[in-house]
Amino acid sequence: MKKILFALFLxxxxxxxxxxxxxLHYDFGRALYDELDTRPRLTSTVEMFKPDKWGSTFFFVDMxxxxxxxxxxxxxIARELKFWKAPVSIHVxxxxxxxxxxxxxxxxxxYTWNNQDFSKGFSISPMYKYLHSNPTPNSFQLTGTWYLHxxxxxxxxxxxxxxxxxxHTDVKGQAHDFCFLAEPQFWVNLNKFEKVDDDFxxxxxxxxxxxxxxxxxxxxxxxxxxxxxxxx
Numbered sequence: 001m002k003k004i005l006f007a008l009f010l011x012x013x014x015x016x017x018x019x020x021x022x023x024l025h026y027d028f029g030r031a032l033y034d035e036l037d038t039r040p041r042l043t044s045t046v047e048m049f050k051p052d053k054w055g056s057t058f059f060f061v062d063m064x065x066x067x068x069x070x071x072x073x074x075x076x077i078a079r080e081l082k083f084w085k086a087p088v089s090i091h092v093x094x095x096x097x098x099x100x101x102x103x104x105x106x107x108x109x110x111y112t113w114n115n116q117d118f119s120k121g122f123s124i125s126p127m128y129k130y131l132h133s134n135p136t137p138n139s140f141q142l143t144g145t146w147y148l149h150x151x152x153x154x155x156x157x158x159x160x161x162x163x164x165x166x167x168h169t170d171v172k173g174q175a176h177d178f179c180f181l182a183e184p185q186f187w188v189n190l191n192k193f194e195k196v197d198d199d200f201x202x203x204x205x206x207x208x209x210x211x212x213x214x215x216x217x218x219x220x221x222x223x224x225x226x227x228x229x230x231x232x
Contacts, residue, residue: 161181
């Protein structure tokens, strides 16, 4: 466990100055499905969102830990470009990682809505997707994101959902053409409660990975986590 926590510190140290939050998830997937008996139990996430006068930048890095070492990693970075006041922006994105994850490049548009106090909002992005090293590299992806802060900021419900076309085979050798992945998160923000210091920005929560034919898995899966998050 010490090695895992030290690896988590190292992977986050370079980005902590910019990161908005760091998360650590304990995954229950291998306890729910016999076929996922090698699924990593621990995942760390470094996440950043930064708006500016030309749009916004978002990225996150996931690392999975097995046998006291990093067993897989995923990196995603997206840029929204907007030089006008309309709630539509140009979306540019890169996704990549280790093992079964191939590089992909996305280009599309994003419609974004936020209420006046930014306590809730959502976005929808239809995109062209180029899948590097895939037999059919030209594809599409539809992405939706959302956030909702309620109870005077004590609770947050956030997440995303992706649907895309990708020709691939699962662990059983069966062929699939489409993938779905959603990861809703629910957080309890401790610094919003009375008698808790405002600078104690620890949140306790959960993430539910809902997928269909994702990566090498066949069919639908629901993998919950128990998580901690520190916001900056």
